Amino acid sequence: MPLNFGCVGRAYRAVPEVLDRERHGRYAVAVGAAADPSQEFGHPLACFAGVYLLSPLVTQLFADPEVGLDVEHLLHAEQEFAFGRPLEFEETVAPDGLISSAERRRGMIFLEFRCDGRDRDGTVVVRSRSLFVVRQAA
Numbered sequence: 001m002p003l004n005f006g007c008v009g010r011a012y013r014a015v016p017e018v019l020d021r022e023r024h025g026r027y028a029v030a031v032g033a034a035a036d037p038s039q040e041f042g043h044p045l046a047c048f049a050g051v052y053l054l055s056p057l058v059t060q061l062f063a064d065p066e067v068g069l070d071v072e073h074l075l076h077a078e079q080e081f082a083f084g085r086p087l088e089f090e091e092t093v094a095p096d097g098l099i100s101s102a103e104r105r106r107g108m109i110f111l112e113f114r115c116d117g118r119d120r121d122g123t124v125v126v127r128s129r130s131l132f133v134v135r136q137a138a
Helices: 021-030 045-063
Strands: 011-013 074-083 092-105 108-118 124-134
Touching: 011 045, 021 045, 045 092, 045 108, 045 124, 092 124
Parallel strands: none
Antiparallel strands: 011 092, 074 124, 092 108, 108 124
């Protein structure tokens, strides 16, 4: 099924995530970073939080039959994260996502997906922007 360009504005929500130290330690080991954030400048908790908040939303996007995204030909082109404040272990962050644009350029589809992670007060503490490029099937 081809991409439904009417999907722009479609929103997704996922269950709140707890930024737990043990899970962070496993992530740090997997990416070759220090598991103890005090041992590393700019420790990877921020990246960890961004990636794990984004993950359930992207899973929903990729599986959404009303969007019709051709995941088999998809490239993850860009990724950005911005943080409103330092994140803390054991805090809970609730993720939501939005398809912010979809357009055809140079025979490819460019789909932008934005996500916000909110703390228990509803304040956005982490934002991400992903750009997915879908190549034409050969």
